[in-house]
Amino acid sequence: MNLDFTPEERAFREEVRSFIRDNLPPALAEKSRRNIHLAKEDYVAWHKILHKRGWSAPNWPKEYGGPGWTPVQKYIFDEECAAADAPPLSPFGISMVGPVIYTFGSEEQKKKYLPRILSMEDWWCQGYSEPGSGSDLASLRTRAESEGDHYIVNGHKIWTTQAHFANMMFCLVRTDPNAKPQEGISFLLIDMTTPGISVRPIISIDEGHSVNEVFLDNVRVPKANLIGKEGKGWTYAKFLLGNERTTIAEVARSKQRLRRLKEIARAEQAFGAPLLDEPSFRDKVAAVEIDLLALEYTNLRVLAAENEGKALGPEVSMLKIRGSEIQQTITELACEALGYYAAPYEHRPDGSNQPPVGPDYAQGRMESFLYNRATTIYGGSNEIQRNIIAKMVLGL
Amino acid sequence: MDFQLSEEQKLLADSVESWLQDKYDFERWRKLVKTDLGYAEENWKAMAELGWLAMPLPEEAGGLGGGAVECMLIAERFGKHLVAEPYLSTVVIGAGLILAAGSKAQQEEWLPQIAEGKAKWAFAFAEHGARFVLHEVNTAAKKAGEGWMISGKKIVVFDAPSADKLIVLARSDGAAADRQGLGLFVVDANGKGVTRQDYRTVDNRRASDIQFDNVPVLGVLGDPGNALETVEAVVDRAIGYLASEAVGAMQALYETTLAYLKTRKQFGRPIGDFQVLQHRMVDMMIHVESSRSLALLANLKADAAPAERAKAAAAAKVQIGKSGRWVGQQSIQLHGGMGMTDELNVGHYMKRLMMIDTYFGHADYHQRRFAALANAA
DSSP states (O other): BBBOHHHHHHHHHHHHHHHHHHHHHHHHHHHHHHOSSHHHHHHHHHHHHHHTOSSSSSSOGGGGGSSOOOOHHHHHHEEEHEEEEOOOHHHHIIIIIHHHHHHSHHHHHHHHHHHHHTSSSEEEEEEOOOTTTTSSSGGGGOEEHHHHHHHHEEEEEEEEEETOOOSEEEEEEOOHHHHHHHGGGEEEEETTTSSTEEEEEEEEESSSSEEEEEEEEEEEEEGBBBBBBBHHHHHHHHHHHHHHHHHHHHHHHHHHHHHHHHHHHHEEEEEEEEEEGSSSHHHHHHHHHHHHHHHHHHHHHHHHHHHHHHHHOOOHHHHHHHHHHHHHHHHHHHHHHGGGGGOOOOOOOOOOOSOOOGGGGGHHHHHHHHHHHHGTTSSSSSSHHHHHHHHHHHHO | OOOOOHHHHHHHHHHHHHHHHHOOOHHHHHTTTTSSSOOOOOOHHHHHHTTTTTTTOOOTOOOOHHHHOHHHHHHHHHHEEEEEEEIIIIIIIHHHHHHHHHHHHHHHHHHHHHHTTOOEEEOOOOTTTTTTTTOOOEEEEEEEEEEEEOOOOOOOOEEEEGOEEEEEEEESOTTTTOSSSEEEEEEESTTTEEEEEHHHHHHOOOOEEEEEEEOSSSEEEEEBBBBBHHHHHHHHHHHHHHHHHHHHHHHHHHHHHHHHHHHHTTTEEGGGHHHHHHHHHHHHHHHHHHHHHHHHHHHHTSOOHHHHHEEEEEEHHHHHHHHHHHHHHHHHHGGGGGGGGGTTTHHHHHHHHHHHHHTTHHHHHHHHHHHHHHHOO
C-alpha cells in the first residue's frame, strides 16, 4: 500500500496541467466559474479541444477511441480539469450511452455512434424519467409498437437534461405491455429530428434552463436502433446507472468549490476578522472538508478495486449519496459566506456593460446552490440509493 | 498509488484474525477484563512469540521492520475483538517514543525488552485542566546533579497499573502553555516517589492517576527541552492505530447489528424489512467505510511531512470520533432492550468507541486542529 503518486503519475499530472493551461480559453474558464448553465457552444468548444488531443472520453478503453487511462489517471485528469474551471463534459454521450453501446451494441451501432460521441457531432440526452415514473422507473409507460422494421413510439419523458441541445436521445420504452414491469422494457436510440418529437423547457428554481419535457407522438424509430435484445432494456439501464453513480460523486468539482468557498470566507469579514476564522463557520467548513477527504479516498479505493478487475458493485451508490450531500453542503456554505450579497439575483447577458452587483466571487453562487438541490434527486434519489444498498449489499 | 496489501501483509492479517478467533472470544474477554490485571500475561507472551510486539520495530532492535500498514492490520483486528492487552501504550507509543527520540544505547537497552514481551510501558502526558492540549504541562523536571527529578501530577495514564516504565512528559523550562521546554523522562513505574491511584475505566481497561514527588529519572529521551514535535509525531501515529482499532470495532457492530435485523422478528416479520431500519443500516455502512478510508490515510501518512501527517491524523480522529459514537449508539438502538444488556457485546464496543474518541482529544478538538492546518494555505 502506498498513497503517493508514482513518478509516472506525477508526470501525467504535469502533462494534463500544461495542456489545459495552453488550450483552455480563459474566457471559457471564466464563464464556467460563474455559471452553472453554459451555452451549447461552450461545452462543444472544450469537448473539441479535448477530442483533438484524444482525451474527450477519459473513461473509454483505447479500442473505442478513449485514452485507455488507469482509474488514477482519470482521477488526476478530473482534478486538473476542475481546478482549471474547465467546463464539464456532457455526460450523456461519454459516460452514459457510449459505454452501453460499446458493451451491448451491435458492430454497426459502434461504428456509427462511437466516433460521433468522441467528436461531439452528436449531442445525446437521456429519456428515462416520465411524469408517472420517477423513482419507480420500471413503471414507465412510453410504448414502442412494432411496425415492420420500425417501432412507433408514443409517450412523454421529463427532466430530460440538455434535450434542447441534443440531436440524439437514448430512451427506455415499453415494448411488451404484458410482461413484468422490468422485462417489457427496451433501450432505443432515437434521432431527435424525427417528426413527432417536441421539446418543452422546464425552468428550474434557479431560473435556469437545463431540463425539459420531451413529447413523442407517433415517432418512427428504425429497429436497427434497438440496443441488444428487445425486453432487456432494464439490464442496460442499470448498467448505465451504475456507471453514472461513480462519476456523480463529483469529488474533483467539490474540491474546487471548496477552494472557492474558502476564498470567499477569507475575503468576507465577520467581527473584524476573516469569516474563515469565525469559529462556527470555520467548524462547518472543516467538517465538510473532512467529509470530502473521506469520500475522495473511498472513491479511490473503489477505483483501485475496479482496476484490479473487480466489477463495480451496488456499493457505488454510497459514493452518489455522500457526493451529492457534500456538493449541497459546499454550495450552501458558499451562499452563507456571502451574507447579504447572497441576495442580488440578476442575470446579465454576456457582453452586458452593466457592472455586476457585489463582489466578483458572489457571481453564480446562489444559482449553483439552487441547481445543486437536484443532486440528491437525480440519478436515482438518495432514498432509492439507500434502498439499493439495503437490498443488494446488506441483503435486507 | 497502490491500495494492495502485500502477500506478507495478508498473511499477517489472517494469522492475527485466526489467533484472536481461537483465543479471544467474547465470553473469555468478559472474564479477562474482570481480573485485577484486566488482560492476560499469557496473551502478552503469545503476542511476543508471534512477533506482533516486534512488528513495528527496526531489525537492529530485534524488530521485524514493519510499518504503519502492519500496525493498521493488527489494530483493526484488535478492535474487532476488543483486545485489552497494552499494545498501544507499550508498542505503538512507548517503543515509538524510544525509537523517535532515544539514544542508540537507550534503544539497545529498551526496545528488545519490549519486542520480547519482558517490559511494559505507559505514557504519562495528560494533566487536569490542560484538556487535550499536549503542551499544557505543569509537571516539572528539575536538574539534580547529573540527572533529573520529576514532580507533578498526571491523570488517566492508560495501562499504568501494569507498566514497568513510564515516560513522563514534563517541563524542564518555560511556562505552562509554552511549546518549548518539554522533555520525555523515563521513570520506574514502581519507584520511589511514584504514588499511583489505579482504577478500571468505562471500557474495562486499566489506568492510573499518578503523583510524582521528586522521582529520579532513569533516562531522558532526546532533548529535555524540545520534545513536543516528537510527541506530536508519535501521537499522530497512535491516532492512526486508534482509528484502525475503531474501524474494527465499528465493523463488528455493523455485522452484529445487520445479523440481528435479519433474525429479530416483530409484527410477524424480520425487523430488517422496515425501511426506516434499512436506511439506518445503510448509513451505518457509510460511516464504517468513511472511517476506513480516513484510518487508511492517517496510517499511510504517518511518516509524511509534519503538516501533511497532522492533517491526515486530525481528519481521521474527527471521522472516527463522530462515526464511532454514531455507530455505537445506533447499534444499541437497533438491538432494542438487548442492546442495553451487559452480557451483549454491543454496549462494550460502544464504550470503547467513546473512549477512543476521548483519547488524544474529541472530534471537536481535532476538527479545530484540522481547520488550522487546512486553512493555513
